[in-house]
Amino acid sequence: MSAKCHHHTVILNAAATGVTLMTPDTVLKIAAFTRTTTDADGGNPAGVVFADSWPSEAAMLAVAKAVGYSETAFAVPDRGGAAGGWRVRYFAPRQEVPFCGHATIALGAALGARVGAGVYDLTLNAGRITVEAIPEGDGWAAALTSPPTWTRLPPADYVRRVLEEFGLTDADLDPHLPVRLIHAGANHLVVALKDRRRLSQLGYAFARGAALQAEQSLATFIFVTAESRTRFHARNPFAIGGVYEDPATGAAAAALAGYLRDIRWLEEGAIQVVQGEDMGRPSLIHASFGPEPGSPIRISGLTAPIG
Template sequence: MPLQKIAAFSDGPVGGNPAGVWTGDALPPPAEMQRIAAGVGFSETAFAAPQGSGGWRVRYFSPETEVPFCGHATIALGAALARREGDGVFDLALSHARITVEGRGSGDLVQAALLSPPTRSGPLPAGLLDSLLALFGLAFGDLDPRIPPALIHGGADHAVLALRSRARLAAMHYALDAGRTLMLASGLVTVVLVVVESDQLFHTRNAFASGGVLEDPATGAATAALAGYLRDLGWPHGGAIDVVQGEDMGMRSRLRAEIGPVPGSSIRVSGTARWMRSDE
């Protein structure tokens, strides 16, 4: 099957985060997957091949490197598998975890949901916090004390900085090369900037310099990690949060994260996926 281009976590028939999806009988060599991902140019491309009885082996590549887990590419893969295999829940074997993705729908819009790897969170080292504030041109006074800076994980490692102001989020900027150096040295896949609109509604932007991408318009892995962190904080999430991302890029995306009561357990992240037009 040729490589498909699918926008995950779309806002209905528009927006979302573009992902490449490659499926075949066996995964290509890593160097070939890296070459394909670089040619596609999206923040991630998912590669999947059948494994065992009904399962799929999956690897993810950004234009510059392999990543351990990508939420939006998994949602896109769920849509592609639903079209190929029919509606259902698909077992995925990642490089460091086993998860599932569900795809249901028809035509150019599919509802898809993933169960993330386990989540965890911890404090952000003071030195790294200072470096991140400097990278984004932020001061301590810009931070929302209700959600302290932290290292968060939901299949990949991220840093989270909560801001007091939606306007400050809209003004996010940083130097890509400096961000890449800092994120790679710190083991971060992305940095999540977040603003609270209500207990269950959040606005986020996601810097992905480690993969050579300035910003992602929708990030399922980071949303899962953020939801897990809110659970760890005892945030009054009521069992689920909604995230609006990509709005400041002109690619509005919507993500929903369902949060169970067990600390560290998987987060269900869901949204709409759409096949992209040839001119996108």
């Protein structure tokens, strides 16, 4: 992929940011969680920016907005951490977010193309993780270890209002997968439905969805149906970040895996999350985990260069 990464030029005012970015100032555009390493029509597109030192937050937000993807990852050498490590921040078009799985997978592929295969230490706002760049044919796969996970009860009135916004009732819910607040670096609300067709019919009002997510400091809502004990179909509205729906959400898949462990649906093992089907960007996320409650989740997937 090193020869094929597409660069989207974004000009930043160095005097305004107080730093010098790579020359030329570029954003690598990579689709994460694709079905193959050449099909950029699937997966979730992310931007990746390598810089020598930090631009201003306003500049990073402007870049994320200009690129228009759900997240762009900004990586600066972590001079205070492990040798070869990176300090990473993630920006959606509207705001900074603490963690983004698909942008981390894209970053892993970019590091593979830039530096080579291997495991890289990353320091995030949400904690410390690793990402592994894995050669896959002519391209790259990547795997990350998530921040620790947790599962909590949401307020009953809040759940009621979320269901109303999406036109759902208790009769639509899967009783074996209770509604919960879940976390693996970012907060999510998981809502499991009985019927795959009902999942495909979901819709909501953008502004109200964003307000509901802000109430509980959520990154996304995770609506899922279980095809089996280990394979799930998911949709992830991301209004708070300025995106109606995310086609592949690694942080959400990590939180989902931690939740399944916590409710003892699957105490250890691996799951697949199929996402993006209903928006024409089919994606596949792999999550594997051990039995220790709260321990990090390994998230992996293929990537493809865009352009």
